[in-house]
Amino acid sequence: MPVRRASIVVVRRSVALERRVALVRSVALVRSVGLARSVALVRSIALVATLLVLGCDRGGLELDEPAQALGSIPADGETDVPRRFELRVFFDRPLAPRTVSRAVVSLRSGPQQRFLSVSYDPVERALVARDFSDAPLEPRVEHELRVEGVRDLNGLEAPAFLARFTTGDALGEAPVFGTTTWAEVAPIFSARCADDGCHGGARPALGLDLASAEGVRATAIGVPSVASSSGGLGDRGLTGLPRIDVIAGVGRPDTSRLVYEVLRDPRVGEPMPPDDALTTDEVRAIADWILGGARTD
Numbered sequence: 571m572p573v574r575r576a577s578i579v580v581v582r583r584s585v586a587l588e589r590r591v592a593l594v595r596s597v598a599l600v601r602s603v604g605l606a607r608s609v610a611l612v613r614s615i616a617l618v619a620t621l622l623v624l625g626c627d628r629g630g631l632e633l634d635e636p637a638q639a640l641g642s643i644p645a646d647g648e649t650d651v652p653r654r655f656e657l658r659v660f661f662d663r664p665l666a667p668r669t670v671s672r673a674v675v676s677l678r679s680g681p682q683q684r685f686l687s688v689s690y691d692p693v694e695r696a697l698v699a700r701d702f703s704d705a706p707l708e709p710r711v712e713h714e715l716r717v718e719g720v721r722d723l724n725g726l727e728a729p730a731f732l733a734r735f736t737t738g739d740a741l742g743e744a745p746v747f748g749t750t751t752w753a754e755v756a757p758i759f760s761a762r763c764a765d766d767g768c769h770g771g772a773r774p775a776l777g778l779d780l781a782s783a784e785g786v787r788a789t790a791i792g793v794p795s796v797a798s799s800s801g802g803l804g805d806r807g808l809t810g811l812p813r814i815d816v817i818a819g820v821g822r823p824d825t826s827r828l829v830y831e832v833l834r835d836p837r838v839g840e841p842m843p844p845d846d847a848l849t850t851d852e853v854r855a856i857a858d859w860i861l862g863g864a865r866t867d
């Protein structure tokens with residue numbers, strides 16, 4: 571076997587092993603902590619597993635194993651879950667956003683099935699499901715959450731994921747998102763993206779102007795993306811995305827190319843910014859601003 575081929579096989583097996591270890595640890599640990607601590611825990615494990623995957627994929631390696639679910643909120647076997655809910659299933663790598671829909675998620679209690687609003691959070695690499703009517707779940711009832719049919723950006727279908735949890739009596743409050751304002755994201759763009767020679771000045775790179783609200787409205791919101799000359803690893807499920815996807819005031823960070831650029835996903839070409847990466851909080855702020863409709867007032 572040639573040396574290059576042998577090294578690729580070793581890397582594949584190593585990544586697969588690390589991912590399985592992370593999955594087992596996440597499920598065991600999530601069961602042992604409360605809901606609030608579970609959020610930070612699963613996010614941390616997802617980040618480690620994703621770095622392992624992208625460390626190989628960045629070099630053009632096509633992993634031959636599909637994405638794996640790392641765990642969920644609520645966790646499998648969790649009890650006393652608040653009845654107003656937001657369900658999250660975390661994955662070890664990015665998903666193809668067009669494969670995330672109501673068709674791949676179900677929430678049942680006995681014969682009854684909830685009608686869900688389903689989206690994808692590209693920052694947390696999480697499938698997100700909320701009740702379409704915002705009605706609370708019934709108390710002291712076991713529910714079954716199933717995710718089946720999502721694919722990663724290599725086009726591989728993830729194994730089906732199943733979690734069962736039981737509600738308590740407390741209503742609780744579902745998290746509120748999409749509240750970040752232009753006043754909060756404008757300084758991020760100004761400091762990190764919008765200097766002369768980049769996405770500011772008289773001739774912003776690729777015609778994308780992030781230096782002002784007017785520039786963002788004219789060159790980003792609803793505007794098709796323009797690929798850089800350096801290319802990348804191929805879009806693999808990210809083709810045809812607008813720079814910032816907003817339709818009728820509803821924003822979708824999962825189908826906004828700008829989000830994948832600031833996440834430094836190698837599939838969309840050169841990282842953005844090209845020097846130091848944005849912090850996770852800065853990326854979350856941009857994604858949340860888009861989720862709220864990318865308002866510039």
